[in-house]
Amino acid sequence: xxxxxxxxxxxxxxxxxxxxxxxxxxxxxxxxxxxxxxxxxxxxxxxxxxxxxxxxxxxxxxxxxxxxxxxxxxxxxxxxxxxxxxxxxxxxxxxxxxxxxxxxxxxxxxxxxxxxxxxxxxxxxxxxxxxxxxxxxxxxxxxxxxxxxxxxxxxxxxxxxxxxxxxxxxxxxxxxxxxxxxxxxxxxxxxxxxxxxxxxxxxxxxxxxxxxxxxxxxxxxxxxxxxxxxxxxxxxxxxxxxxxxxxxxxxxxxxxxxxxxxxxxxxxxxxxxxxxxxxxxxxxxxxxxxxxxxxxxxxxxxxxxxxxxxxxxxxxxxxxxxxxxxxxxxxxxxxxxxxxxxxxxxxxxxxxxxxxxxxxxxxxxxxxxxxxxxxxxxxxxxxxxxxxxxxxxxxxxxxxxxxxxxxxxxxxxxxxxxxxxxxxxxxxxxxxxxxxxxxxxxxxxxxxxxxxxxxxxxxxxxxxxxxxxxxxxxxxxxxxxxxxxxxxxxxxxxxxxxxxxxxxxxxxxxxxxxxxxxxxxxxxxxxxxxxxxxxxxxxxxxx
Ligand code: G6P
Ligand code: ZN
Numbered sequence: 001x002x003x004x005x006x007x008x009x010x011x012x013x014x015x016x017x018x019x020x021x022x023x024x025x026x027x028x029x030x031x032x033x034x035x036x037x038x039x040x041x042x043x044x045x046x047x048x049x050x051x052x053x054x055x056x057x058x059x060x061x062x063x064x065x066x067x068x069x070x071x072x073x074x075x076x077x078x079x080x081x082x083x084x085x086x087x088x089x090x091x092x093x094x095x096x097x098x099x100x101x102x103x104x105x106x107x108x109x110x111x112x113x114x115x116x117x118x119x120x121x122x123x124x125x126x127x128x129x130x131x132x133x134x135x136x137x138x139x140x141x142x143x144x145x146x147x148x149x150x151x152x153x154x155x156x157x158x159x160x161x162x163x164x165x166x167x168x169x170x171x172x173x174x175x176x177x178x179x180x181x182x183x184x185x186x187x188x189x190x191x192x193x194x195x196x197x198x199x200x201x202x203x204x205x206x207x208x209x210x211x212x213x214x215x216x217x218x219x220x221x222x223x224x225x226x227x228x229x230x231x232x233x234x235x236x237x238x239x240x241x242x243x244x245x246x247x248x249x250x251x252x253x254x255x256x257x258x259x260x261x262x263x264x265x266x267x268x269x270x271x272x273x274x275x276x277x278x279x280x281x282x283x284x285x286x287x288x289x290x291x292x293x294x295x296x297x298x299x300x301x302x303x304x305x306x307x308x309x310x311x312x313x314x315x316x317x318x319x320x321x322x323x324x325x326x327x328x329x330x331x332x333x334x335x336x337x338x339x340x341x342x343x344x345x346x347x348x349x350x351x352x353x354x355x356x357x358x359x360x361x362x363x364x365x366x367x368x369x370x371x372x373x374x375x376x377x378x379x380x381x382x383x384x385x386x387x388x389x390x391x392x393x394x395x396x397x398x399x400x401x402x403x404x405x406x407x408x409x410x411x412x413x414x415x416x417x418x419x420x421x422x423x424x425x426x427x428x429x430x431x432x433x434x435x436x437x438x439x440x441x442x443x444x445x446x447x448x449x450x451x452x453x454x455x456x457x458x459x460x461x462x463x464x465x466x467x468x469x470x471x472x473x474x475x476x477x478x479x480x481x482x483x484x485x486x487x488x489x490x491x492x493x494x495x496x497x498x499x500x501x502x503x504x505x506x507x508x509x510x511x512x513x514x515x516x517x518x519x520x521x522x523x524x525x526x527x528x529x530x531x532x533x534x535x536x537x538x539x540x541x542x543x
Contacts, residue, residue: 001157002157004076004156006153009151014040025062026119036147037147039150042073050080053082055108058092060110060278066125072157080173080175084163086163086179087163089219091281093379106128109126111278113279115249117250127143133374137347190228200390207272209273209274210239217277251366254543255541260273261291264288272287273286274286281377283377283382286396287395292400293325294324294367295362296400297368303403305360315358317332317337318331321344321362323484324364326478349374352460353371408504409502414543416497417534421492422492422493425534481524483496514542
């Protein structure tokens, strides 16, 4: 058959954001839009001749169509082999796992993560490099540059094979191997965690609800929880991936996973609750009447790492994104290991993980993971907690309270202002930046400012510098106010305000975080002229 060279012209705005190129499905459906971007990827990654690529997505609308196009383009670029998940499915962590295990050249994940799916929803595409992690920024910038000057793309005219049948077929000279999307991943999890102990826990009558939110986590949760670990059928709900996620927003936080929260806070709740997002790299951990914040979850995992066989030897260090609370820092100090503070985005953990400087990583945005792959990993976090529950014999809330009693509580909340006018949001950030120099030493509502800056990160491994990563105002008692603009929204701008206050006093650990943080929220509103500039009285979402 023939390899076609199709003339095309550039589309504006194909610059990858925090996590790949994310746009409305309707934009991706424009003739040539996906093809241009994929051509730009293949033109940037280097020589594709004879290489292996891993391919799959979160099952959302347009996933299959995109996989078929990418397969035909990969064949035109000389790849020797593409491993594609059955049904065009691979969760983001599973793709990272397969890239590493099969020593592939790279991988392409099709997902817009937690953004809604369906014909009116979002679609996304992201390239991962040979270590299994997201392509670094210099790479994604090069892809973007390539999209600006593109004149043609190459594609085979042969149809893509049936993606529902495991096995090997060909497009041109290229082998297409349809693989079990859960196989390699399940084997890795069984190596890291004490499956026998977790099986015994379920056998003893322990109850759990896993909400897969109609996203790609369903097949993984069914296979591992109900299959390998013997949890009763029905433990996993919303376990069939749907193209529109059942009309829901597949983001595991207390607002979007409201049904799980309601169940866990009601009488007769199961022992343990968890949820993952669209592509199964995020997680939320819930106990009876208690949602664990992602920052606390990272700190607790770090403090208890050695309960899991994969981490028996201890951890080398922790990394957390800047807006994540400083609870993990306290654990790192106690363990005598470093804690790195990086910009938002999992890609910033890659170098530290590759260099062996950290074992565990986490972000306030419901992402947790380790050096086992180079993406955050929703199911991994859930399995770690199950391993901890099995090893300790204690319920979630006791584990959390004991952690606070030992380390103090970093009371934490994030306030999101969504779909704000972009120039108003930029103006607010500029106004904040303009005040930074004069803030240090100022007293406000009982707090004294110790440090105010626009976060700059110098990667300790390759010395690359990332600037303008968020405005942080740190008080002398360690309390923090952080402002940044979301890099993942698709409508206007989203202002994120992160608030944190340290409470050593056990007697104050049960006070509503919004009450504890009210003073800091008021300072933040005043400094940023939030109401005046955005017209918003209240955040859209509080988590
Ligand atoms: C994606 C990335 C995360 C990051 C998050 C931030 O999920 O994979 O690593 O923390 O985006 O999102 P935001 O909307 O705050 O830029
Ligand atoms: Zn995700």
